[in-house]
Amino acid sequence: MPARVLIFDPTVSSRILTRAALAEAQYNLVVAESSADAQVEMMRGRPDLILLGVVAPAAGAFAFLAGLRADPQRRGIPVIAVGRLSDPSLRLAVLRAGADDLCDRPVDPVLLQAQVRRLLRRSDSLAELCLREETHRALGFAEEGEEFLQPGRVSVVVPEGQAVLPAVVPVLDRLPGGGDVLDPRSLLTRIGSGDAADLFVIDAAAEGLRPGELFRLIAELRSRASTRHSVQIAIVPPDMTDMAAMALDLGVDDLVSARVRPAELMHRLKALLLQKHRADRAREKLRRGVENSVTDPLTGLYNRRYALPALKSVTDQAARSGRMAAVMVLDIDHFKEINDRFGHATGDKVLEEVARRLAARVRVGDMVARIGGEEFLVVMPETDAEAAAEAAERLRSGIEDRPFESNREGCPAPPPVRVTLSIGVALGAGERPGEPTLFERADAALYSAKLAGRNMVSLSRPAA
Structure with missing residues (x-):
């Protein structure tokens, strides 16, 4: 439409x-x-x-x-x-x-149409971010907060050997976040190391910066991860409307003539920094909202919503590669008794510490998740039976070997809490239709460990 x-x-x-x-x-x-x-x-x-x-x-x-x-x-x-x-x-x-x-x-029709397109793009981008932010707030994942604009870093880009436009000099002196002056080559070297400004002022009115170089610089800043969300303003010669329109269409956030006065330039720079601040704030809220939706708030581990689809991805990859994957379902033994004897505050501390110890004892690339009250899931890609058994025993002993602290109020020397785990392990190179899944087999193995006396590892062998 x-x-x-x-x-x-x-x-x-x-x-x-x-x-x-x-x-x-x-x-x-x-x-x-x-x-x-x-x-x-x-x-x-x-x-x-x-x-x-x-x-x-x-x-x-x-x-x-x-x-x-x-x-x-x-x-x-x-x-x-x-x-x-x-x-x-x-x-x-x-x-x-x-x-x-x-x-x-x-x-000028060409320039006006480019100005309209630029503002419509900006409006659509902000609306999308705000819509996502509102969705996460409605779900309880984002909170309102006061808007606080911190000073932003500004880099002025001029061709090597050229002086900064006179209108820019007093503006740089008054910017609270400070500013520096770079030629295009030095700029690309700096941002290549990840050091990027919040706002780039590109002086395309100076001698030595041809239209094609301006366009490449705008595109380069938009394509780099470190500067993708930085804002840009271009200063162009007064009569080069085609150049100005193309700069807007390539993604520059604002544009002024070389005749601009310092007061107007300062206003536009502040507006751009505020625009970037709001967009960054919305993106950060969105990131936190997504993170909160897939993590357990108590332990910081992945939750069931994330873990089961991730498990499916691992088993699918195992089926394609023919390499074994290991799945473990772990359960804290007698956790209800811990809650009843020491209180729920201690129970929460136990869950947090169990999560910490499990996460510290798996490989990079393995997944640890809390999938129920006292139930955890560990997924280990490309793992054979021997490695899985060793890993499971390492996890079990890592919980048993050192007692947990209790949190009983009014007790000067709270007694330690002995915690143990029962673990069910299943291995396989993918899953076959009509057969139990790796998760189901690991869960059944956990049940066997519980029946056999708890505080042990039970291994379910791969289906023939």
Whole structure:
């Protein structure tokens, strides 16, 4: 479905010209000549982007922006202010009022379309992150927190031997996170070592940086893992609109003319750093939410939701390779008695310590999970019967050999807790339809260990 774009401009001729500039892109364009008309159109359907006509002294535009940014349901709609915006004070005032970008008249269709695409991409990316964040919050995996913007590192990129643009110098001096100046070769060397700034200011107006080099640099920064989520702003010559449009389409986050004033540049840099901070924060919440959904909150081990599909992946790989995999189901002996005698606080400490000891006694690449109250699962790819038996005995003895601390309140010298494990082990090179799975065989072997007296390892041999 094409994006819905609202053109709100009180001047008839300006509305016509703006609409014509976007006609080729085939957006769903709606127009409004007054604030009341604009409100009606927004009630009919939330626009994906607004093109706001600005005519000095721009009182109507300022009032519209103030109302839009105060509305919780609409404050996130991106806005491009369109008008004769050569006055630096007017440009800065419109940006501070809430416009996301500016487009000077006469409108260049190629550049305006690139500006629209850039803001629609940004809006879609933020909406996707926020949707995932809301989903995890609804499931209880993410928590609200105060937004605290830390100073970000800024790197200015200029061709070797060229001076920094005069408008950039005072901005660098005032940035709380500091900034440095690099040529493109030094920049790539630095980010190759994983040392990356939060924001890159690429001076493409300086002599020596051809359009092709700018485009490659933008693409390079977007492709590197260390700079993929950094933000970029390009400074371009005033009349090179094709170059500016291509830079936006390649992924630069903002763009200014070489005539930019320090105050406007500072505003844009702060806005980009805030944008990066919010996106990083949303990604981190998403990462924590995903992690919490597959881990046990008490022990930090994988939970059953993660472990069983991971086990299936290991057994499938074993079937393809023909190499044995070992599966262990482990159960703490008489765990209910531990809870009854020493209390649930001690029971929790026992579970945590058992998890720690198990995780410390398996190989890198093996999986340890808590799949029930006092039940654990260990999966060991590419493991034969001898190695599996040795590993199981190592896990069993690692629990038995050293008593656990108790947590009995009011007792000056709490007695130690003796803990033991029963372990069932199954091996196989994959699973056959109609036969017990490795997990089922390991579980049956665990039952045999319990019947035989507990605190032992029972091995289920591979099916013939």
